[in-house]
Amino acid sequence: MNILIFGPNGSGKGTQGAIVQKKYNISHIESGVIFRENIKGGTELGAKAKEYIDRGELVPDEITIPMILDRLQQNDCKNGWLLDGFPRNPRQGIALKKALDEAGIKLDYVIEIVLDREIAKNRIMGRRLCVNDNNHPNNIYIDAIKPDEKDGGFVCRVCGGSLTARADDQDEGAINKRHNIYYDSEKGTLAAVEFFKKTAAEGSGTKIIELDGKPGVKEVSEELMAKLS
Numbered sequence: 194m195n196i197l198i199f200g201p202n203g204s205g206k207g208t209q210g211a212i213v214q215k216k217y218n219i220s221h222i223e224s225g226v227i228f229r230e231n232i233k234g235g236t237e238l239g240a241k242a243k244e245y246i247d248r249g250e251l252v253p254d255e256i257t258i259p260m261i262l263d264r265l266q267q268n269d270c271k272n273g274w275l276l277d278g279f280p281r282n283p284r285q286g287i288a289l290k291k292a293l294d295e296a297g298i299k300l301d302y303v304i305e306i307v308l309d310r311e312i313a314k315n316r317i318m319g320r321r322l323c324v325n326d327n328n329h330p331n332n333i334y335i336d337a338i339k340p341d342e343k344d345g346g347f348v349c350r351v352c353g354g355s356l357t358a359r360a361d362d363q364d365e366g367a368i369n370k371r372h373n374i375y376y377d378s379e380k381g382t383l384a385a386v387e388f389f390k391k392t393a394a395e396g397s398g399t400k401i402i403e404l405d406g407k408p409g410v411k412e413v414s415e416e417l418m419a420k421l422s
């Protein structure tokens with residue numbers, strides 16, 4: 194099974210992607226992770242990509258497109274893949290479609306997690322980390338996982354531990370920059386989503402799954418599983 198997953202930062206895309214990857218035992222390919230690994234490994238590709246990533250800009254298509262197309266040809270992708278973070282614009286979408294068509298590879302599903310920009314931003318800024326356990330979810334803007342209040346502040350809803358916030362989750366400028374790219378329906382990621390919806394309407398055979406990202410992780414994943422099977 195070959196799947197693309199779209200959703201703005203803060204929509205729970207990473208969480209849902211991990212659930213799908215596990216259930217179908219397919220490779221989870223994340224463009225951002227590949228870049229970060231290359232930067233860490235000191236590769237030429239990493240050096241080229243770093244300056245763009247540090248500025249919160251997209252790495253040029255000339256670097257990103259061949260990198261992803263190469264990655265999809267590796268052995269661990271033979272059983273299927275879930276591609277996350279690519280395509281981020283129509284040019285990348287068109288290049289992917291062309292490469293898949295030429296290789297005779299079917300794109301089975303496109304998943305789109307739909308979430309209002311303001312809610313997505315709040316979710317990122319509301320995320321809190323428990324000092325005792327990274328897997329204790331707390332978010333001051335999500336009722337289902339809202340931390341407990343104590344002495345005028347918040348503590349972990351699971352264990353009562355102290356909470357901290359990730360610095361990059363509190364950087365409104367950086368969040369806005371990434372959302373500007375995602376929500377741009379002319380040249381950005383939403384335009385790439387539109388491209389795949391159009392090819393589906395024209396009979397590409399790809400099924401489009403639109404999910405409302407507002408409910409909790411469990412509700413969203415239940416809806417996703419029902420629509421995938």
Ligand code: AMP
Nearest residue numbers: 224225245246250251252257278279281
């Ligand atoms: P992510 O982890 O998906 O948020 O990606 C981190 C950074 O990697 C992005 O802010 C971009 O600079 C770069 N990046 C990831 N995917 C792409 C892509 N498809 N096209 C261009 N740049 C990308």
